[in-house]
Amino acid sequence: MRGLRKSYGDFVALKGADFELRDGEFLTLLGPSGSGKTTLLLAIAGLNEPDGGEIRIDGRLATYLPPYRRDIGMVFQNYALFPHMTVYDNIAFPLKMRRWAGERVRPAVERVLGIVQLPELADRYPMQLSGGQQQRIALARALVYEPSVILMDEPLGALDKKMRDRLQLEIKQLHKELNIAVLYVTHDQEEALVMSDRICLMRDGQIEQLGPPDELYFRPRSVFAADFLGESNLLKGRCATTVAGRAKVKLVDGGLVECLCDAALEAGAPVRVMVRPEAMRLLREGERAENELTGILHDTVMSGGTTVDRFATAGGVILMAKRLTDGLGARALPGETARLGFAADRAFAITEG
Amino acid sequence: MAEPSAASRRFRWLSTSWPLLPAIVFLSVAFVYPVALLLSASFTDATGSLSAVHYTRVFESPVVSRVLVITFQIAAWTTLLCVIAAYPVAYLLATAGRNVRNVLIILVLMPFWTSFLVRTFAWIVLLGRNGVLAEVAAVFGADAPRLLYNFTGVMIGMVHALMPLCVLTMLAVMEGIDRSLVRAASTLGARPGQAFLRVYLPLSLPGVAAGALLVFITALGFFITPALLGSERETVIVQLIIFQIRDMLNWGFAGAIAVMLLLLALVIFYAYDRLVGLSTLSGGAMRVDVTARRNPIGWLGARAGSLAIAIAGTLLDAFAAARERILPPRADRPRRPVGTWLLWSAALLIIGFLAVPAFFVIPVSFTEGRFLSWPPQGFSLQWYEAVLGSPAWTGAALRSLVVAIAAATLGILLGVPAAFHIVRRARYKTALIGFLVAPIVMPNIIIAVALFYLFAGIGLVGTLTGLAIGHTVLAVPYVVVTMVAVLKSYDQRLDHAAYTLGATPARTFLHVTLPLIKSGVLAAFMFAFVISFDELTIALFLVGGGTATLPRRMWDDALLQVSPSLAAVAAMVLVFMTAIILISEYARRRGSSGG
Numbered sequence: 001m002r003g004l005r006k007s008y009g010d011f012v013a014l015k016g017a018d019f020e021l022r023d024g025e026f027l028t029l030l031g032p033s034g035s036g037k038t039t040l041l042l043a044i045a046g047l048n049e050p051d052g053g054e055i056r057i058d059g060r061l062a063t064y065l066p067p068y069r070r071d072i073g074m075v076f077q078n079y080a081l082f083p084h085m086t087v088y089d090n091i092a093f094p095l096k097m098r099r100w101a102g103e104r105v106r107p108a109v110e111r112v113l114g115i116v117q118l119p120e121l122a123d124r125y126p127m128q129l130s131g132g133q134q135q136r137i138a139l140a141r142a143l144v145y146e147p148s149v150i151l152m153d154e155p156l157g158a159l160d161k162k163m164r165d166r167l168q169l170e171i172k173q174l175h176k177e178l179n180i181a182v183l184y185v186t187h188d189q190e191e192a193l194v195m196s197d198r199i200c201l202m203r204d205g206q207i208e209q210l211g212p213p214d215e216l217y218f219r220p221r222s223v224f225a226a227d228f229l230g231e232s233n234l235l236k237g238r239c240a241t242t243v244a245g246r247a248k249v250k251l252v253d254g255g256l257v258e259c260l261c262d263a264a265l266e267a268g269a270p271v272r273v274m275v276r277p278e279a280m281r282l283l284r285e286g287e288r289a290e291n292e293l294t295g296i297l298h299d300t301v302m303s304g305g306t307t308v309d310r311f312a313t314a315g316g317v318i319l320m321a322k323r324l325t326d327g328l329g330a331r332a333l334p335g336e337t338a339r340l341g342f343a344a345d346r347a348f349a350i351t352e353g
Numbered sequence: 354m355a356e357p358s359a360a361s362r363r364f365r366w367l368s369t370s371w372p373l374l375p376a377i378v379f380l381s382v383a384f385v386y387p388v389a390l391l392l393s394a395s396f397t398d399a400t401g402s403l404s405a406v407h408y409t410r411v412f413e414s415p416v417v418s419r420v421l422v423i424t425f426q427i428a429a430w431t432t433l434l435c436v437i438a439a440y441p442v443a444y445l446l447a448t449a450g451r452n453v454r455n456v457l458i459i460l461v462l463m464p465f466w467t468s469f470l471v472r473t474f475a476w477i478v479l480l481g482r483n484g485v486l487a488e489v490a491a492v493f494g495a496d497a498p499r500l501l502y503n504f505t506g507v508m509i510g511m512v513h514a515l516m517p518l519c520v521l522t523m524l525a526v527m528e529g530i531d532r533s534l535v536r537a538a539s540t541l542g543a544r545p546g547q548a549f550l551r552v553y554l555p556l557s558l559p560g561v562a563a564g565a566l567l568v569f570i571t572a573l574g575f576f577i578t579p580a581l582l583g584s585e586r587e588t589v590i591v592q593l594i595i596f597q598i599r600d601m602l603n604w605g606f607a608g609a610i611a612v613m614l615l616l617l618a619l620v621i622f623y624a625y626d627r628l629v630g631l632s633t634l635s636g637g638a639m640r641v642d643v644t645a646r647r648n649p650i651g652w653l654g655a656r657a658g659s660l661a662i663a664i665a666g667t668l669l670d671a672f673a674a675a676r677e678r679i680l681p682p683r684a685d686r687p688r689r690p691v692g693t694w695l696l697w698s699a700a701l702l703i704i705g706f707l708a709v710p711a712f713f714v715i716p717v718s719f720t721e722g723r724f725l726s727w728p729p730q731g732f733s734l735q736w737y738e739a740v741l742g743s744p745a746w747t748g749a750a751l752r753s754l755v756v757a758i759a760a761a762t763l764g765i766l767l768g769v770p771a772a773f774h775i776v777r778r779a780r781y782k783t784a785l786i787g788f789l790v791a792p793i794v795m796p797n798i799i800i801a802v803a804l805f806y807l808f809a810g811i812g813l814v815g816t817l818t819g820l821a822i823g824h825t826v827l828a829v830p831y832v833v834v835t836m837v838a839v840l841k842s843y844d845q846r847l848d849h850a851a852y853t854l855g856a857t858p859a860r861t862f863l864h865v866t867l868p869l870i871k872s873g874v875l876a877a878f879m880f881a882f883v884i885s886f887d888e889l890t891i892a893l894f895l896v897g898g899g900t901a902t903l904p905r906r907m908w909d910d911a912l913l914q915v916s917p918s919l920a921a922v923a924a925m926v927l928v929f930m931t932a933i934i935l936i937s938e939y940a941r942r943r944g945s946s947g948g
């Protein structure tokens with residue numbers, strides 16, 4: 001897919017997006033709502049026509065091909081199960097449209113019902129199913145004709161947290177077993193991190209960054225990316241020197257820290273040093289770290305398995321340090337000055353601008 | 354523990370159900386009782402003893418059976434044409450953007466709100482001997498086809514009159530259809546034709562069926578259009594009843610014919626219930642419980658329906674596949690939206706047919722000539738002067754206004770509390786709505802004759818009070834239907850919030866509920882007002898001469914001759930009604946955007 005553009009009236013929803021979905025890959029489009037994910041997905045499905053750019057499916061040009069000629073499976077956010085047909089008829093629908101011979105239909109439907117583990121529901125109507133069941137039937141319907149790609153637009157958005165967690169794993173499992181390419185849309189960063197082979201982060205109709213989850217998490221290319229995926233401490237500064245993928249950064253607050261960086265980073269460039277809260281440690285008396293900062297403890301928040309201590313630096317920046325909750329109570333009292341440390345290879349310099 | 358006594362149970366029922374009482378008592382006295390009285394009259398002979406003499410006459414009379422057949426034919430053809438024409442319009446309205454929709458819906462509603470009589474006159478102006486069509490044909494040196502005073506004329510008038518009802522009923526269902534379903538079908542491999550036939554059409558079917566039923570039942574009771582646009586041959590059952598009562602004073606026979614009409618309507622309702630289920634009328638789902646044993650009619654219908662869809666789908670698909678072989682879809686340039694163009698042109702043509710004709714009565718009313726003709730000769734206000742200077746016309750207009758306001762006010766007072774009760778409390782919702790809506794379903798002529806029969810005994814015939822009561826019978830159902838819809842979408846938690854903030858129920862109603870439903874109440878009032886202002890059937894029986902209402906006078910005049918003065922009246926009514934619609938539409942928009 002290349003240089004895809006789409007506007008609604010004066011509003012440009014998609015400003016030239018470019019990516020490739022590989023065979024058997026699980027690629028997630030992640031971005032805040034309104035960033036153009038659905039628009040992009042609909043263009044790929046053939047449900048809206050792009051103003052420019054091109055789409056290829058299995059190497060063949062498909063930019064303006066009608067949806068019914070694309071051999072794509074799509075799972076809609078609200079499932080879009082046909083309410084007037086039974087589960088069986090819903091799943092058999094694409095096969096009928098493809099004029100499959102009658103005797104091949106039933107085994108195929110039963111097979112996918114088995115795959116989604118709901119063989120007993122064939123005669124029910126969609127209204128009689130729970131949300132999670134509807135979701136699985138919608139998936140079965142998109143799988144039954146073995147399309148080369150499956151598109152899913154926030155398929156778990158309407159489910160509660162528990163069900164969502166379960167289905168995330170199930171979908172991932174299915175993807176592995178069936179070895180089909182999946183293009184998945186979500187605005188939930190956690191979901192994207194859990195499920196994807198690669199994540200395509202979108203912002204305002206453009207691709208912000210495309211790469212495997214750990215690359216997006218540890219080497220975000222922009223402040224937006226760092227902020228959108230997980231929490232981060234961002235330290236303003238200017239790059240002093242770079243050597244072999246490592247940079248020394250002079251912070252605005254004073255002090256010099258060492259961190260990882262892109263090869264393209266040049267000395268003198270304004271950067272933000274990103275440190276994930278779980279990489280930031282409260283240092284005990286006499287303990288040393290590669291990089292050290294000082295701050296005043298502001299407060300401590302325990303949220304189940306992890307606890308976050310928040311500090312204010314002299315420059316007024318809030319720093320977060322996350323640790324496993326251990327039941328030993330506070331490390332320091334609010335108002336006390338403490339030293340914080342982090343390893344150079346767990347910090348990354350993001351070019352600003 | 355002691356059983357609660359009957360008296361205390363009755364008291365408890367009263368203390369919660371009092372909002373229903375006025376409406377129920379009123380309809381029982383002014384609707385159920387007179388209709389029952391009329392029906393019983395049909396079973397007694399001239400001496401007052403029980404006999405089936407009127408029914409044997411009905412079955413033996415060749416006139417009655419011929420008229421019944423033609424009435425049925427007219428209703429059936431009207432229904433078919435209405436459904437076919439209304440479908441693309443409703444589809445367009447359901448799928449177009451909000452702004453487009455808002456404009457188009459006013460155009461569709463325009464004829465719905467403008468007087469039946471005015472619309473019928475408009476067709477006479479357009480299709481008559483000296484009408485617009487004849488004039489246009491003359492320019493091309495051709496004779497205009499005869500479209501008036503025959504079956505075609507009746508069809509044009511009836512379809513024009515009833516199609517908006519059909520569009521609105523279908524629209525209500527189509528708006529509930531999830532757009533992503535058709536998209537899903539297309540990603541699953543269905544061509545547009547198949548996606549429509551197998552997904553959209555079946556889902557819109559409850560709307561189609563409900564629209565067809567309403568049109569058919571209404572058409573059975575229609576007589577203005579057949580009388581003014583048809584010939585002797587297109588005499589309908591209602592005219593027969595009117596003739597029997599006014600000229601023959603034969604109550605029993607008229608009652609027997611009315612019973613036949615009612616039976617016909619009930620048979621249709623029964624078949625409808627078996628086929629699609631009565632619950633679809635209030636937006637419910639189609640019935641799915643069809644097995645050959647329990648419901649053979651429904652079962653056969655469902656079989657036939659899916660067979661028809663399968664055949665049509667296969668044909669369409671074969672056709673589309675053949676086209677694609679000749680003209681394969683191009684992947685490298687946008688598709689041409691041929692389907693959309695077709696839909697738009699068809700729908701706009703139909704909407705034009707609905708909205709435009711009424712306005713032709715305006716120019717002809719300014720003619721200097723003594724007869725209706727196109728183009729109007731010269732320009733003069735003489736007909737307006739004549740009408741406005743005539744106490745007969747101004748008096749009629751005033752009476753119509755008074756009666757309409759009285760009926761609409763009474764309708765609101767009776768209907769709004771009932772609607773509140775139905776939405777919030779009632780246990781037998783469907784039955785209650787069924788009872789309160791029965792007057793719409795019952796052909797007006799039966800109500801008219803029944804009321805005449807009742808009022809004749811107590812001296813209410815010829816009085817405005819009697820007419821206002823009659824119109825209130827019609828107003829209550831419209832108010833109930835409108836208000837139930839409004840209240841269903843009202844978030845009752847707002848009231849609860851007001852209670853927790855310390856407001857009494859009365860103050861909550863006054864300061865929270867009422868402001869929020871104000872525009873709904875106003876819409877219901879306008880609806881009832883227009884129904885009454887335009888009502889002719891009941892007026893035909895209950896008033897006349899010195900107490901004639903506007904429609905009644907227009908009708909009497911039209912039977913003699915459709916003259917330019919009538920066109921002037923029609924033009925004024927049209928402008929008046931249009932103003933009312935636009936004002937209430939404006940109020941509705943402001944109300945809904947503010948709330």
Ligand SMILES: Nc1ncnc2c1ncn2[C@@H]1O[C@H](COP(=O)(O)OP(=O)(O)O)[C@@H](O)[C@H]1O
Nearest residue numbers: 008011013031032033034035036037038039040
């Ligand atoms: N049919 C449409 N008409 C006009 N604007 C639209 C339409 N669909 C989407 N948009 C706009 O395009 C932008 C991107 O929308 P969408 O692709 O749905 O975002 P996402 O799925 O990432 O939340 C939004 O700002 C939205 O308002």
Ligand SMILES: [Mg+2]
Nearest residue numbers: 034037038039
């Ligand atoms: Mg979206």
